[in-house]
Each structure stands twice: as structure tokens, then as C-alpha cells.
Amino acid sequence: MSTNKKIPLRKCIATGEMLPKKAMIRIVRSKEGEVSVDPTGKKSGRGAYVSKSEEAVELARKKQILERQLEASIPDEVYEELLHLIRRESIL
Structure with a gap:
């Protein structure tokens, strides 16, 4: 009997x-x-998801999608951290 666990999609x-x-x-x-x-x-608060691709992060930055989704101004450091995480993961 296989248990088909639903994969949470975002x-x-x-x-x-x-x-x-x-x-x-x-x-x-x-x-x-x-x-x-x-x-x-796992952090509490309002969350938004972005694909683990540099293109998606740059698109979100260019169109200010995160600002609208989270109703807050997004510091450049957040985008840099996202890009850093994506690049680090693509090396592994």
C-alpha cells in the first residue's frame, strides 16, 4: 500500500x-x-513565494511584485540574499 502524500504547491x-x-x-x-x-x-508573518531562479527574482524586483504582495518596501539586501541562496544551491 503506497501512501501518496500530497506535495504542497505554491x-x-x-x-x-x-x-x-x-x-x-x-x-x-x-x-x-x-x-x-x-x-x-516556518517564520510567522505574511509570506510570498518566488521560484528558485534568478530570472524570477529579477522579474519580481523589476516589477516590484514583492512590494505589492507583502505591502511593504523591500530592501535590496533581500533580493541579494535571494540571489545568493539560489546561486549557492545551483552549485550544490
Whole structure:
């Protein structure tokens, strides 16, 4: 008897693709309005998901999609951290 565990899907805010949670990076806005990258996906707050691709991150940055989704201003450091995580993962 095989147990077909449902894979949680999330929508990428940049590309609109539905992808498994593991193929995404979560960005979260805390109650205090602080925006941070949430690699564990466990932080509390309003979250938005972006695909683990540099193109998706650059698209989100260019079109200010994260700002709209999280209703907060996104510091450049957040985008840099996202790109760093993606690049590091593509090396592994």
C-alpha cells in the first residue's frame, strides 16, 4: 500500500507557476513590517513565494511584485540574499 502524500504547491509571485514548496523560497513580512528571506518556510508573518531562479527574482524586483504582495518596501539586501541562496544551491 503506497501512501501518496500530497506535495504542497505554491504559486510563484513572479512567474505565476504552481511549483512544489521545495522549489520555492519564501519571503516573509513580520507584524513589525520587517521583510526577510525565510529559507525554512516556518517564520510567522505574511509570506510570498518566488521560484528558485534568478530570472524570477529579477522579474519580481523589476516589477516590484514583492512590494505589492507583502505591502511593504523591500530592501535590496533581500533580493541579494535571494540571489545568493539560489546561486549557492545551483552549485550544490
